[in-house]
Amino acid sequence: MKKGELDMIQLIATDMDGTLLDDEKRLPPQLPALLEELYRRDITFAVASGRSHMMLTNLFGELAEEIIFICDNGACVMYPHEAPMLHSLPKEVIRQTLDACHQLSTAVPVLCGFHHIYYPENNNAAMQREIQRYYRDPQVVPYDMLYAVDEPILKIALCDTNGPTREAYPAMRDALGDKYELLISGDCWMDIMCKGITKGAALRELQERMGITPAETMAFGDYDNDITMLQCAEFSYAMENASDRVKLQARHTAPANTKNGVVRVLCETLGIHPESL
Known part of the structure; x- marks a missing residue:
């Protein structure tokens, strides 16, 4: 990416399993420091997962207080300090x-x-x-x-x-x-x-709410339920371990989840030395 493009990024959305988490379902140890740097730069961070909010908020602990959660593939969306937006099945x-x-x-x-x-x-x-x-x-x-x-x-x-x-x-x-x-x-x-409830639909609503465009959005995913989300971001990354279907929908490839791919791409994008986190 060019320097001007890097300065444009205002929103980062990432899947969890097979993407941000390693194969032992652990968060990257550098994540707390990385999130601090994102907030310092006024970059919004959102988690988009098929998991429930109970599992996600428990996994993130205190970090969850300032994260936007797109849970259950978009059926539950949680903004910090607001009531959740829910879409229940008949x-x-x-x-x-x-x-x-x-x-x-x-x-x-x-x-x-x-x-x-x-x-x-x-x-x-x-x-x-x-x-x-x-x-x-x-x-x-x-x-x-x-x-x-x-x-x-x-x-x-x-x-x-x-x-x-x-x-x-x-x-x-x-x-x-x-x-x-x-x-x-x-x-x-x-x-x-x-019908119409997907990670992509939730991400589009988030973009509209915050006045952020796809050209200012970066997204990471590895499986079919991530495709609609990747389509909402100009800076779309399929993980190295992603299916071929997902890779066809993404503009870029990130190292595998087992290689801390999301953190590595973000550090490279933001000009951060991973060792400093």
Whole structure:
């Protein structure tokens, strides 16, 4: 990038898993000092993830107080010191999804509310570990009890350790058609949200609210649910470990998440020596 281009950046948005986090799901140790430098330069930092706000705010701890969180792929957006903006699914689509999912051989539905996470009892230890990697204190209930959950549900995540593209995604497409957002969000995951709810839509709303253009925006991602976000940023980065589909949508490539790629690109962009952080 040229010096003039670097001075233009006003907003940085990053995915979490496979992007900002390493493979042990840890934040970069340089992040607190880097965020201080971003704030000093009046650059806004936003996290855009399929994870719930409970998991994200717990992970960031005290740092969370000044971060903008686009959670549940955009179904929950949290600005510092403001009430969250929520987009909940109609009860009918929850029922349809539960009905369809009950017929699948491996996929398990995870109901994501703002306050609680719910998933059905099962004997698949690998699936239980996978769910608990991404969701904090989930409530395990009999399958029939999922229909009785009263809390508004922002997103339904389907965990399928055989991969959602084989069975879960086609089944949900048959059940729901194109009336809702169906996104492959990981090797074992797909997500269902209200139509028009994506990371990209949330990032565009953030840009409009702050008067920031795509030419002033930098974004990082690695999976299909990041594509709409990358399309909102002129400085779009696919991680080295990203899928080919994502790389085709990004203008640049960042080192892999295991190589601290986001921090390395930001330090290079801002003229910061990583050793000084």
